[in-house]
Amino acid sequence: MVYVVQYTTYRPLLYRLMITVCYSTDIAHALTTTITGKRTLTSSVIELALTSPVPLHYLPGQFVQLRLAGEWRAYTVASMPDDFTVIIVIQLIDGGRASKILATCKVGDDFQMLPPNGWFGCRGGEAACMVGTSTGIIPLYAMLRATLEAGETKALTLLFGARSQQHLFYVDELTALEKRYKNLTVIYCLSKPTAGWAGYEGRVSDYLRKHFSELKNRTFYVSAWHETVETLETQLLRLGVARGDLISEYYD
Numbered sequence: 503m504v505y506v507v508q509y510t511t512y513r514p515l516l517y518r519l520m521i522t523v524c525y526s527t528d529i530a531h532a533l534t535t536t537i538t539g540k541r542t543l544t545s546s547v548i549e550l551a552l553t554s555p556v557p558l559h560y561l562p563g564q565f566v567q568l569r570l571a572g573e574w575r576a577y578t579v580a581s582m583p584d585d586f587t588v589i590i591v592i593q594l595i596d597g598g599r600a601s602k603i604l605a606t607c608k609v610g611d612d613f614q615m616l617p618p619n620g621w622f623g624c625r626g627g628e629a630a631c632m633v634g635t636s637t638g639i640i641p642l643y644a645m646l647r648a649t650l651e652a653g654e655t656k657a658l659t660l661l662f663g664a665r666s667q668q669h670l671f672y673v674d675e676l677t678a679l680e681k682r683y684k685n686l687t688v689i690y691c692l693s694k695p696t697a698g699w700a701g702y703e704g705r706v707s708d709y710l711r712k713h714f715s716e717l718k719n720r721t722f723y724v725s726a727w728h729e730t731v732e733t734l735e736t737q738l739l740r741l742g743v744a745r746g747d748l749i750s751e752y753y754d
């Protein structure tokens with residue numbers, strides 16, 4: 503228990519240090535990228551395609567950083583590795599400095615971007631349960647696609663947490679993956695669904711508590727806003743998941 507408390511207390515500092523190291527080592531390599539696509543996914547989530555003048559190489563789960571309002575902001579790459587274009591999905595935050603710019607940006611605008619970076623990734627070759635809320639599912643989606651396309655046959659479950667049906671996105675993409683790969687199950691956990699919802703009602707943490715016996719002995723991947731990640735990590739460790747089988751990334 504002491505270990506859990508210490509880990510969750512100090513982790514934000516370690517994570518900030520890691521991100522700072524990424525910035526300082528890569529800052530000289532900033533590229534000018536151009537918005538080549540913009541799509542509205544929900545009332546507060548948008549998708550951007552950013553095209554770079556040089557080829558970009560990255561691993562599923564990695565993020566790029568954009569220079570917005572004089573500061574760097576990280577966004578996870580949703581697309582599969584491609585030579586010149588990356589897709590990112592952004593939750594627009596009320597009053598957020600970067601969100602304000604991204605809400606009004608348009609095709610043809612340029613942004614400074616640091617190339618893909620980060621250590622969040624899927625080990626592969628083992629059954630996994632991936633848990634994300636809102637745009638936290640983006641690295642999980644990229645990792646799932648890559649591992650399934652690489653031939654993974656072990657059971658994979660994605661728990662996608664959102665408030666209501668109106669806050670879900672990439673449902674068509676996830677449904678297509680589920681149809682193609684029978685070892686993938688996607689469960690949408692809606693905390694406040696609107697009328698007509700026939701799926702699971704409750705948070706991802708409720709689902710984990712009720713259904714943990716079906717999911718134990720898997721590797722858990724967690725991605726969300728940092729307070730949610732810390733809550734889920736504490737819950738999973740208490741439920742008996744080994745520290746080495748719990749891999750997470752959180753948004754600052």
Ligand SMILES: Cc1cc2nc3c(=O)[nH]c(=O)nc-3n(C[C@H](O)[C@H](O)[C@H](O)COP(=O)(O)OP(=O)(O)OC[C@H]3O[C@@H](n4cnc5c(N)ncnc54)[C@H](O)[C@@H]3O)c2cc1C
Pocket residue numbers: 521565575576577578579590591592593594595597598599600601602620637640727751752753754
């Ligand atoms: C490794 C990494 C990957 C990331 N990937 C993505 C991604 O794929 N998509 C994405 O949308 N974001 C992602 N983020 C978060 C992103 O970098 C910004 O933090 C986010 O867009 C908010 O920036 P902002 O300037 O608009 O808000 P700020 O001006 O920085 O914040 C305004 C206020 O909102 C709060 N806030 C910020 N974000 C949230 C949130 N999500 N939920 C609740 N409160 C919040 C802040 O604490 C602050 O009080 C990632 C962050 C990291 C570290």
